[in-house]
Amino acid sequence: xxxxxxxxxxxxxxxxxxxxxxxxxxxxxxxxxxxxxxxxxxxxxxxxxxxxxxxxxxxxxxxxxxxxxxxxxxxxxxxxxxxxxxxxxxxxxxxxxxxxxxxxxxxxxxxxxxxxxxxxxxxxxxxxxxxxxxxxxxxxxxxxxxxxxxxxxxxxxxxxxxxxxxxxxxxxxxxxxxxxxxxxxxxxxxxxxxxxxxxxxxxxxxxxxxxxxxxxxxxxxxxxxxxxxxxxxxxxxxxxxxxxxxxxxxxxxxxxxxxxxxxxxxxxxxxxxxxxxxxxxxxxxxxxxxxxxxxxxxxxxxxxxxxxxxxxxxxxxxxxxxxxxxxxxxxxxxxxxxxxxxxxxxxxxxxxxxxxxxxxxxxxxxxxxxxxxxxxxxxxxxxxxxxxxxxxxxxxxxxxxx
Amino acid sequence: xxxxxxxxxxxxxxxxxxxxxxxxxxxxxxxxxxxxxxxxxxxxxxxxxxxxxxxxxxxxxxxxxxxxxxxxxxxxxxxxxxxxxxxxxxxxxxxxxxxxxxxxxxxxxxxxxxxxxxxxxxxxxxxxxxxxxxxxxxxxxxxxxxxxxxxxxxxxxxxxxxxxxxxxxxxxxxxxxxxxxxxxxxxxxxxxxxxxxxxxxxxxxxxxxxxxxxxxxxxxxxxxxxxxxxxxxxxxxxxxxxxxxxxxxxxxxxxxxxxxxxxxxxxxxxxxxxxxxxxxxxxxxxxxxxxxxxxxxxx
Numbered sequence: 001x002x003x004x005x006x007x008x009x010x011x012x013x014x015x016x017x018x019x020x021x022x023x024x025x026x027x028x029x030x031x032x033x034x035x036x037x038x039x040x041x042x043x044x045x046x047x048x049x050x051x052x053x054x055x056x057x058x059x060x061x062x063x064x065x066x067x068x069x070x071x072x073x074x075x076x077x078x079x080x081x082x083x084x085x086x087x088x089x090x091x092x093x094x095x096x097x098x099x100x101x102x103x104x105x106x107x108x109x110x111x112x113x114x115x116x117x118x119x120x121x122x123x124x125x126x127x128x129x130x131x132x133x134x135x136x137x138x139x140x141x142x143x144x145x146x147x148x149x150x151x152x153x154x155x156x157x158x159x160x161x162x163x164x165x166x167x168x169x170x171x172x173x174x175x176x177x178x179x180x181x182x183x184x185x186x187x188x189x190x191x192x193x194x195x196x197x198x199x200x201x202x203x204x205x206x207x208x209x210x211x212x213x214x215x216x217x218x219x220x221x222x223x224x225x226x227x228x229x230x231x232x233x234x235x236x237x238x239x240x241x242x243x244x245x246x247x248x249x250x251x252x253x254x255x256x257x258x259x260x261x262x263x264x265x266x267x268x269x270x271x272x273x274x275x276x277x278x279x280x281x282x283x284x285x286x287x288x289x290x291x292x293x294x295x296x297x298x299x300x301x302x303x304x305x306x307x308x309x310x311x312x313x314x315x316x317x318x319x320x321x322x323x324x325x326x327x328x329x330x331x332x333x334x335x336x337x338x339x340x341x342x343x344x345x346x347x348x349x350x351x352x353x354x355x356x357x358x359x360x361x362x363x364x365x366x367x368x369x370x371x372x373x374x375x376x377x378x379x380x381x382x383x384x385x386x387x388x389x390x391x392x393x394x395x396x397x398x399x400x401x402x
Numbered sequence: 403x404x405x406x407x408x409x410x411x412x413x414x415x416x417x418x419x420x421x422x423x424x425x426x427x428x429x430x431x432x433x434x435x436x437x438x439x440x441x442x443x444x445x446x447x448x449x450x451x452x453x454x455x456x457x458x459x460x461x462x463x464x465x466x467x468x469x470x471x472x473x474x475x476x477x478x479x480x481x482x483x484x485x486x487x488x489x490x491x492x493x494x495x496x497x498x499x500x501x502x503x504x505x506x507x508x509x510x511x512x513x514x515x516x517x518x519x520x521x522x523x524x525x526x527x528x529x530x531x532x533x534x535x536x537x538x539x540x541x542x543x544x545x546x547x548x549x550x551x552x553x554x555x556x557x558x559x560x561x562x563x564x565x566x567x568x569x570x571x572x573x574x575x576x577x578x579x580x581x582x583x584x585x586x587x588x589x590x591x592x593x594x595x596x597x598x599x600x601x602x603x604x605x606x607x608x609x610x611x612x613x614x615x616x617x618x619x620x621x622x623x624x625x626x627x628x629x630x631x632x633x634x635x636x637x638x639x640x641x642x643x644x645x646x647x648x649x650x651x652x653x654x655x656x657x658x659x660x661x662x663x664x665x666x667x668x669x670x671x672x673x674x675x676x677x678x679x680x681x682x683x684x685x686x687x688x689x690x691x692x693x694x695x696x697x698x699x700x701x
Contacts, residue, residue: 107665114667118453141452208562209537250650256567257649262529270538271566390451393666401475401653401661 065096066319068127069109071306072101074178076339085336089326095319105260106134113311117143122313126320133217135174135307136167136383145310146172151321154328159347161375162305166232166383174307175324176345178337181370181378182218182302185267185277189291198226198297201274202245207254211266211275212246214258216396217381218302219246219276225299225379234382236391247399258400267292280341283367296377303378305345338362343370444673451667464674472658472675476682479655482569482644483637486576487584490633491626493577494584498625499618501585502592516585524579528646531575535565535647567649575643580636584629591625592618627694635683655679 078084083091086099103109109130116123130138138144149155155175162179164171186195191206201210212219221231223242230238249255256272264281266272268289282294310320326332330348337344338359354363362368370378384392444464446456469476501512519527535541542565545551554560561568595618603613641656648654655675662672 111664111667114452115454118455137452208564208567253561253649253651255650262646265532266536269533269536271532271536271564386450386452390666390668394668397658397661397666400650401657402650 064094064319065098066127066316066323067098067100067125068129068323069100069103069125070127070129070177071103074101074129074306074340075099076335085327085332088332089323093319093322093326095322097319097323103129106131110134110137117141117312120313122315123311125311126314126316127308127310127323129177129306129308132165132167132305132307133381133383135309137386137389138309138311139168139173140386143312144173145312145314145317147175147310147324148317148321151318152325152328154325154346157328157330157333157346157348159345162345165305166380168307174309175328176305176307177327178340178342179303179305179345180342181279181296181374182213182222182276182304183279183294183296184222184274185263185282185285185292185294186274187267187270187272187289187291188293190270190273195274195295196298198222198299200297201276202249202254204254206273207252208256209271209273210249210255211263211272212255212258212400213263213276214260214400216392217304219258220392220396221302221379221381222276222297222299225297225301230379231302231381232379234384236388236395239392243395243399250399250402279367283341296374301378303375303380305380334359337368341367343368440673440677443669444677446670448668448670451669454669456670461670464670465678468671468674468678472655475653475655475658476678478653479638480682480686482573482576482652482654483634483640485573486580486637487630487634489573489577490581490584490629494581494629495588495622495626498585498588498592502589502595503597513586513589516582520582525642527579528575528642531571531578531647532566535571535574537564537566541565566647567652569648569652571647572643572652572654575647576637576640579640579643580633583632583636587628587632588622588625591622591628595621623694627691630690631687635687638683639679 075086076084078087086097089095090097109128113123113128135144147155149172152175158171158175162176165176168174184195184198184201186200188194190209191200200206201212217231220239220242221234223245224231224234224239227241227245229242246255257266259266259275261281263272263275263277264285267275267277267282268285277294279294282292286292286294308324310317314320327336328346330346330352333344333346334349334352337346337349338353350363350369353359353368366374442458443456445461446458446464447461449455449457497516501509501516505512522530533539542551542563545554545560545565546563551560551563555563559568559570565571599617599621600613603617604610608616638654639656639659641654641660644652644654644657659672659675659679662668662675
């Protein structure tokens with residue numbers, strides 16, 4: 001899930017929505033394409049305040065201020081006269097919200113905030129949106145505040161399946177922002193057949209044309225399913241067969257590259273026949289190139305969530321609670337879901353989308369609302385104790401950087 | 403006379419220091435202090451990889467482990483950087499020569515063109531190469547049309563008919579990205595040469611190639627030396643080219659450091675590797691300086 005949204009061109013997003021019947025009208029190609037090229041690794045493109053400087057310190061601490069760092073293109077923007085969620089929130093609450101899209105990569109962001117939080121210095125942000133496994137780590141380290149759930153009545157709208165999740169067993173530190181599925185993305189024309197399984201990635205016919213994600217849990221999780229192990233109860237031992245399979249594939253030059261968010265270009269220009277990818281991304285790409293397809297392999301797929309948390313010492317907890325309450329209103333959540341195309345954690349979103357004829361098509365999308373059978377065949381990677389996580393990280397680095 | 407001398411001497415005592423102090427302070431603050439921290443961390447034990455608590459314990463095993471784990475990748479990094487540096491000299495020297503001696507009134511324009519790529523971000527330039535070298539991109543397309551792919555495959559210059567995710571792409575990217583750092587110092591050295599020296603050599607019945615070897619080349623060596631440092635050192639530690647143009651088998655030491663620091667949070671190992679890299683480069687530069695014998699720089 002490293003930096004998964006960075007390379008989203010706004011173009012594709014707009015096209016997606018256009019097909020879904022939300023927006024009509026032409027698409028400005030230029031800026032979107034540039035954004036798609038430029039976003040990569042070039043963190044901090046939107047304003048600073050990442051706390052890397054070390055003295056960020058709460059941004060003044062006024063009760064009517066709020067600083068949020070989220071992944072790029074992960075919320076509906078203001079377009080013309082139609083206000084996006086950020087501006088609507090500011091207008092309705094009068095809170096001075098600084099919403100930056102400078103969260104590009106879990107590990108990188110963690111490395112940035114680590115010196116401050118380890119020293120007990122508050123960072124600039126009141127809310128950050130790490131992926132579930134990092135949420136677990138932050139809770140473990142005591143670097144996040146319990147949420148004032150009494151001030152977030154809409155938190156009751158959290159879908160049952162995400163209440164008290166494995167990474168936050170008491171459900172008191174985090175609220176999911178969006179969820180998604182990791183599976184296989186492939187180019188049907190280049191593959192010459194339908195791909196159905198993780199095993200297809202090892203087909204010698206595709207030698208040197210396969211991409212894997214540098215996000216350890218996604219790649220190793222899928223290959224654990226391939227070797228018949230359950231990633232939701234993964235241990236270093238039970239992952240060994242999966243590591244061996246990946247290692248052999250790298251040595252055999254089957255694997256061309258390990259990529260982060262930048263897997264989309266090689267997939268669309270034919271450098272990859274198939275790769276591990278994320279549901280929302282590929283569905284968007286498929287609208288531009290009908291040959292591209294996303295599948296949940298027959299062995300199963302991986303499921304993840306990015307969650308809102310409040311870092312320890314945040315200056316504006318009340319305002320943060322107000323924001324969470326706001327985005328857990330089904331109307332707001334539906335607007336965000338319609339834009340980002342991932343799985344919303346808020347119940348009532350489907351009904352809300354169905355109400356409006358413009359968004360009714362989205363209410364039936366298996367992408368936004370996967371059925372129970374699909375969910376049953378997807379797995380959340382186990383919560384790893386630190387020492388074991390270190391072993392996983394080390395072995396994965398050894399394999400992917402030989 | 404004596405007064406003047408005195409004043410000169412007195413000025414001499416404090417003025418150089420005053421002029422040096424910004425640089426010295428800068429170096430002390432942003433080079434010396436971090437380096438000492440780096441050495442300290444590299445010899446420490448990290449109790450928990452998520453906290454910044456390091457226990458200094460003369461832990462030399464950080465170094466021995468790094469060498470035994472990554473010796474191959476160190477070797478590969480210096481090989482790639484060395485190849486890129488040689489290519490930069492081969493491409494950059496003639497170019498600088500032409501601009502300096504045949505550029506005429508277009509000199510500044512040509513120099514400007516050398517620098518123009520810098521107007522685009524380093525990262526974007528590298529990612530743009532992915533489009534150029536893509537399997538169905540223009541470069542591979544031309545090679546296929548010329549039926550050269552299988553020949554290049556046998557030479558080891560391509561892998562299964564592709565250029566991306568091969569060592570050729572990584573070395574090519576390094577060469578491309580660092581070429582201006584080679585051209586500019588060589589140009590400056592060549593430009594300083596008094597052409598009458600070459601004329602004199604010819605007057606003394608030297609042929610043009612001989613005049614080049616005996617006069618121009620030795621006088622331009624400081625430029626080559628400076629260009630080599632500016633190319634080889636950053637290229638050895640580079641991780642962008644290997645990341646975007648290479649595959650898992652083209653990993654360079656910069657990628658390892660990046661991964662250890664930002665993904666695995668193993669600061670002690672990362673610090674040890676960084677320091678080893680620094681030591682090797684320093685030794686390499688000293689040896690090189692000795693052999694190339696540019697007195698000003700080597701002294």
